[in-house]
Amino acid sequence: MEIIRRRVKYPRIEIKPEGKIKVIAPPGYDVSGFVKRKQAWIDKKLKEISGLKRQVENKDDKFLLNGSYYELKAGSALEIDSIRNIMVMPELTELHSWIKEKLREEVSYKVKYISRLVDVNYSKIYIKRQKTRWASCSGKGNLSFNVAMMALPETLREYIIIHELSHQLERNHSKKFWKIVEQHYPNYKKAREELKQYSLMVAKNGIWNKLMEC
Numbered sequence: 560m561e562i563i564r565r566r567v568k569y570p571r572i573e574i575k576p577e578g579k580i581k582v583i584a585p586p587g588y589d590v591s592g593f594v595k596r597k598q599a600w601i602d603k604k605l606k607e608i609s610g611l612k613r614q615v616e617n618k619d620d621k622f623l624l625n626g627s628y629y630e631l632k633a634g635s636a637l638e639i640d641s642i643r644n645i646m647v648m649p650e651l652t653e654l655h656s657w658i659k660e661k662l663r664e665e666v667s668y669k670v671k672y673i674s675r676l677v678d679v680n681y682s683k684i685y686i687k688r689q690k691t692r693w694a695s696c697s698g699k700g701n702l703s704f705n706v707a708m709m710a711l712p713e714t715l716r717e718y719i720i721i722h723e724l725s726h727q728l729e730r731n732h733s734k735k736f737w738k739i740v741e742q743h744y745p746n747y748k749k750a751r752e753e754l755k756q757y758s759l760m761v762a763k764n765g766i767w768n769k770l771m772e773c
């Protein structure tokens with residue numbers, strides 16, 4: 560456990576996806592008492608993380624797509640059987656361009672209608688390989704989305720789009736910003752938690768790792 564002393568108003572505990580615990584508390588604050596009071600919550604979180612780790616193990620030869628693991632089979636043309644979760648995959652580069660194309664199609668369509676709901680404009684849409692973020696937006700209204708978004712369930716892709724478009728109204732992650740997000744995605748807190756888990760799942764998936772490099 561890492562303890563960070565900082566002049567914060569309220570102490571808090573952060574649990575990283577790898578299970579590392581960080582406590583941020585004001586100087587002189589009784590950290591061990593605080594941790595004791597939060598023990599049940601910490602245990603619950605750690606249990607979730609180890610459950611996720613177990614879930615991710617032995618999935619290295621499977622491909623994470625739309626929130627499900629697909630068994631891969633070699634073949635000459637790309638084919639997806641989403642009932643039995645089997646994917647016929649040619650070359651990795653081909654899979655990469657297919658994913659990029661699919662994502663571009665879906666994201667372009669969704670950005671168009673969600674931008675009307677949020678009532679904002681945008682300029683260009685980029686689909687990129689990004690190591691650390693799902694998406695980002697520039698001051699000029701350009702939107703960049705990570706190809707790894709194809710690993711996510713569709714609803715989380717929608718959350719990401721709503722998040723980025725809401726930044727056109729409010730740059731920072733202020734209370735006002737989250738209010739805007741909430742209007743369009745009431746369950747955004749759960750989505751943020753799930754995205755953290757998916758980051759870990761993508762980072763641990765051998766095929767996604769190769770795809771991000773190829």
Ligand SMILES: [Zn+2]
Nearest residue numbers: 722723726732
């Ligand atoms: Zn943001």
